[in-house]
Amino acid sequence: MYQRALQGKEKAWGPDHTSTLSIINNLGNLYANQGKLVKAEQMYQRALRGYENACGLEHALTLDAMYNLGKVFKQRCYAAAKLSASIAVLAYVKYLAGLCIKFPSARLALFDDVGRAFVWIGDDAKSAAAFAHQLALNSSAYNAYCNGCGTNLTVNTSRLVCRVCEDSDLCRSCFDKLESNGLGDVSSSCQGHKFLDLGGVSIGRSPSTDDAIYRVSVEEWLKDIAL
Ligand SMILES: [Zn+2]
Numbered sequence: 748m749y750q751r752a753l754q755g756k757e758k759a760w761g762p763d764h765t766s767t768l769s770i771i772n773n774l775g776n777l778y779a780n781q782g783k784l785v786k787a788e789q790m791y792q793r794a795l796r797g798y799e800n801a802c803g804l805e806h807a808l809t810l811d812a813m814y815n816l817g818k819v820f821k822q823r824c825y826a827a828a829k830l831s832a833s834i835a836v837l838a839y840v841k842y843l844a845g846l847c848i849k850f851p852s853a854r855l856a857l858f859d860d861v862g863r864a865f866v867w868i869g870d871d872a873k874s875a876a877a878f879a880h881q882l883a884l885n886s887s888a889y890n891a892y893c894n895g896c897g898t899n900l901t902v903n904t905s906r907l908v909c910r911v912c913e914d915s916d917l918c919r920s921c922f923d924k925l926e927s928n929g930l931g932d933v934s935s936s937c938q939g940h941k942f943l944d945l946g947g948v949s950i951g952r953s954p955s956t957d958d959a960i961y962r963v964s965v966e967e968w969l970k971d972i973a974l
C-alpha cells in the first residue's frame with residue numbers, strides 16, 4: 748500500500764518533496780517493525796537525505812529520520828553481535844559515529860548505542876569511553892534508567908550494562924540484589940547475564956575551564972571510531 752502511495756507521490760511531487768519523504772519514512776517504520784532491517788535502513792537513508800536537502804540539518808523531520816536510522820544501525824549492530832560478526836558491528840559503529848559528528852544534538856542518545864555495541868563485542872575500554880563521554884554531556888547522568896527499580900542512572904547510582912540484552916542496565920543496588928537472587932521478576936530476564944560495571948568511570952569536566960579541552964577530545968574520539 749505504501750509502495751503504491753510512494754510511486755504516486757514521487758510522480759506528483761518529485762522524490763524530495765516532504766510528502767514523498769514522509770511516505771518513505773513510514774515505509775522505513777513498516778520494514779523496521781517487520782524486522783526487515785536492510786530495507787528499513789535504505790528507506791531511512793533516503794528519507795534523511797531528502798529531509799536534509801528540503802529542510803536542513805536541524806529540522807525536526809530531519810532529526811526524526813536520523814533517529815530512526817540510528818535505531819536501525821543499533822539493531823544491525825545487535826544482530827551482527829549475536830552472530831559474533833565483530834567486523835560488521837564495527838562497520839555500524841562507524842555509521843553511528845558519523846551521525847554523531849554530523850548531528851551533535853543526537854550525541855546523548857547515540858553514545859548509548861555506541862557504548863552498547865562495544866559491550867556486545869567485548870571491547871570494554873571503548874565502551875567505557877563512550878559512556879563516559881555520554882556522562883560528560885549530561886551533568887553526570889546517563890541518558891538511561893535502571894531496569895530493576897527505574898531510577899535515573901548517574902555517577903552516584905553507578906551503571907551496570909548487560910552484555911547480553913539489547914537494552915538493559917541496572918543500578919548498583921539492583922545489581923547486588925540480582926547477584927543474590929533477590930530482584931524478583933523485573934530483571935529476571937538478566938538472570939545469569941554478565942554486566943559491564945561502569946562504576947568510577949567519568950571524564951572530568953569542570954565547565955569553566957575544561958569545555959574547550961573536552962570538546963576537542965570528544966571530536967577526536969569520534970573521528971577515531973568513525974575512521
Ligand atoms: Zn535499580
Ligand SMILES: [Zn+2]
Nearest residue numbers: 909912937940
Ligand atoms: Zn540481560
